[in-house]
Amino acid sequence: MVLVVGLAAVALATTLPAVSDSAAPGIELTGTIKGADGKPMEGVAVSAKAEGSPVTTSVWTNQNGAYAFPALEAGRYRVWAQAIGFSRPVAEAAVTPGRGVQQNFTLEPTAIIPRSLSTAEWMQSLPAETSLDRRMKIVVLNNCSNCHLPANWLEKRFDTASWETLLDYMEKIAPHGDVPENSAGDPPGRRPGGAEFPAGELDANGDPVSIHTKLMRFYRKDLIEYLTRVAGPKGLALQAKPFPRPTGVATEIVVTEYDLPFERPGGVGKLDPRTGKVSFLTVRDGKTMVQEVPVVGRNEYRSGSDWSWGTRDEHLERGTHDIAIGVNGNVYFGMNAMSADPARGYVWYSNGRQITSVDTRTDTITSHPGLRYPLSHGTQVDSRGNVWGSFGLGFVRLDVATGTIKEFNTITPFSRPYDLGVDRFDNAWVSQLALDRLSVVDGRTGEVKEVALPPFTSPDLRPEDLEILRTVGSWDHNAAPGQQGPRRMSADARGDYVWAGLYWAGGIAQIDARTKTFVKIHSVPELRWAQPYKPIADRNHMVWFSNSAADILGQLNPTTGKITLYPLPTRGTNSRHLAVDDTTGIPTVWVPYTGAGKMARVQFRFDTSKN
Structure with missing residues (x-):
């Protein structure tokens, strides 16, 4: 519960700079991105975050390899560029409103790190040469993707016994409930439309078998064999198929990301996009109370900003x-x-x-x-x-x-x-x-x-x-x-x-x-x-x-x-x-x-x- 915070955190929360409403290119931070061959690279993501700020701004390079951030507030910024299959250079830049700073980068080609792929890229990179492979990709997506994105577990390796243990656990925790009280949980003993399954079969918790359990049991053997083959101790040599870098109008965007507090007092969150400040609204004794909550910086390796960390x-x-x-x-x-x-x-x-x-x-x-x-x-x-x-x-x-x-x-x-x-x-x-x-x-x-x-x-x-x-x-x-x-x-x-x-x-x-x-x-x-x-x-x-x-x-x-x-x-x-x-x-x-x-x-x- 966030009720008392340190003075430093309070200071951070009350002195945040204004965030620009305009996406128009500014002069404060610009540059070009080239490959090791000296040619401009289009569609490279370039991000900047000021010290002590919960806000990250990202732009993408155009066909000439050039990028330009919108107007930025004064501060010392950490700047980085990244594209799948290339190095991720990082620099520091001191920004002053109205004055230009140019930060150029050269990206060196590297082997593609599989964990840098999104789930969709992982899935399209899995083997698809045979009908069985293509079928199993559908089975995996339909049965192993809703609680955790497959990119989270495909980067790991488990042997057959471990996959069996994981599927045992999945069967035990698969949501089941009493519709309509718990609509996410499937109705025990029934299929969609209300028809009853044959009586007598129970799930791992001793309740009448449900849709989730029926599907996991039906595909269990195929899933264990397939997952052991593609994500087992030996695994396959993944032929990574990332999405192509964006081109044209897909690069003409500005993405402003706002960090949210991890510790929250409950209630409805409210973000002020002009400052990045976050408050929570709760009802106490019939009155709405508004409490500002500081955004404390997180471990950068868990932020998702560095794709190589998966x-x-x-x-x-x-x-x-x-x-x-x-x-x-x-x-x-x-x-x-x-x-x-x-x-x-x-x-x-x-x-x-x-x-x-x-x-x-x-x-x-x-x-x-x-x-x-x-x-x-x-x-x-x-x-x-x-x-x-x-x-x-x-x-x-x-x-x-x-x-x-x-x-x-x-x-x-x-x-x-x-x-x-x-x-x-x-x-x-x-x-x-x-x-x-x-x-x-x-x-x-x-x-x-x-x-x-x-x-x-x-x-x-x-x-x-x-x-x-x-x-x-x-x-x-x-x-x-x-x-x-x-x-x-x-x-x-x-x-x-x-x-x-x-x-x-x-x-x-x-x-x-x-x-x-x-x-x-x-x-x-x-x-x-x-x-x-x-x-x-x-x-x-x-x-x-x-x-x-x-x-x-x-x-x-x-x-x-x-x-x-x-x-x-x-x-x-x-x-x-x-x-x-x-x-x-x-x-x-x-x-x-x-x-x-x-x-x-x-x-x-x-x-x-x-x-």
Whole structure:
């Protein structure tokens, strides 16, 4: 608990310099990056962090190898450049506003360090010469990626007995619960849709067998053999296949990363992006209390800033899962199912059996009790001011004026309702993770409908894989091959489409909100193993999406179908949410890092509406 802090930490927290709002190139820190051959290198990440500051700013080199930071405050900065397969030079630079400092680097080629790869790069680097190899990559992603990113454990080595022990433990701790009380836990003894498994089989804890356990037992032998081969004591000589360095407009970005405090007093976090200061809002004796919490520097080897140190255990790093932007310009974080209501100045989130709001104009918390069950991962406000949420049975709608809560169940039970969005017609949508469907409540009539996605297909899937998909199915942490996995989603509040990230298949699903029909799936090869997560449309209808298994931010142009991938400068971000600030000249995207103790602001030096 953070109640008393040292004087030095307090001083740091109260004397932070202002952070520039502009992404425009400045003169304070510029330079060029060349290779050992003297040629300019495009797409190299260059980062700078001032002494005592919780803020890191990163830019990328253009086709001439040149980079330019935005305006920086005075201070002594640590500056480094990095690209996969090259050295990582570090320098110190004294910055004075209005005066230019040039810091050039030469990057020497090196052998690629496997642990410097993201999970998506690890997965595409695994053997794919045979149908068995390609099939097992799908099996690994669908069963061994949700609690820890595979990059975290693929860099390690275990023999057969050790892999057996690990899978034994995974089976014991696989989430299982009583839907809808615990919607992440799969329903004991049932498959998606509610059909019961044959009686008599128990899981490792003595409960009726569940979906997670069934899948792990079915693929256990194949997984142990495969993992021992690719990540055993001898292992394979990995043919590293990193993503290509960014080029063109993908380099025209500025990423500002804000360190978050590890020790937190509880409640809702609030980041002031102008200073990097962090506060927490809690309710005591019926009043909202605001407590500033210092951001104490962490061990740099656990920060993800040096890619060669690999991907950390996300459960140890205390990042943030969800975020929402207040009308005061601050970013709120740390709670579940967060969403912004800019028309009324609120941020909404779930808090046990309550739907809770923060009035971001006054930083006042108000709770609305009455939920029968906790929410899942989504909240959103419709045009009438009603707050919608997803939960284990489907949807809930809160009439804020009266406090009345109404439930709408999905047509098919036990479908793992996950995220929620509200379209411009006031229809509420929920992603049904276990069934590859989206459910929709008509905002005028209350009628519920389900929209099915096409199945994921691959020539490498075997008949037994399709049979296990039919007879066992999927849930939250494990999925049978053949599952698309619509996880987090949103609806374009100004447009005609609903979007869902396909966690297991690697793509973005597009649904027509007018006709309530499936349109298409957007994908690119790099997304196959990236686990696209939360998509959000900006005011120009550009769709931005996070990727939990790849340290990249995606942009989808729905008109042209073009997908652009922008790099993030931290390894192991495991981003599972997004927020878009439409009040800036060019929309700004905020990315929370679940797997690292930071959140990031991504700004653009070009008109993204024309990309």
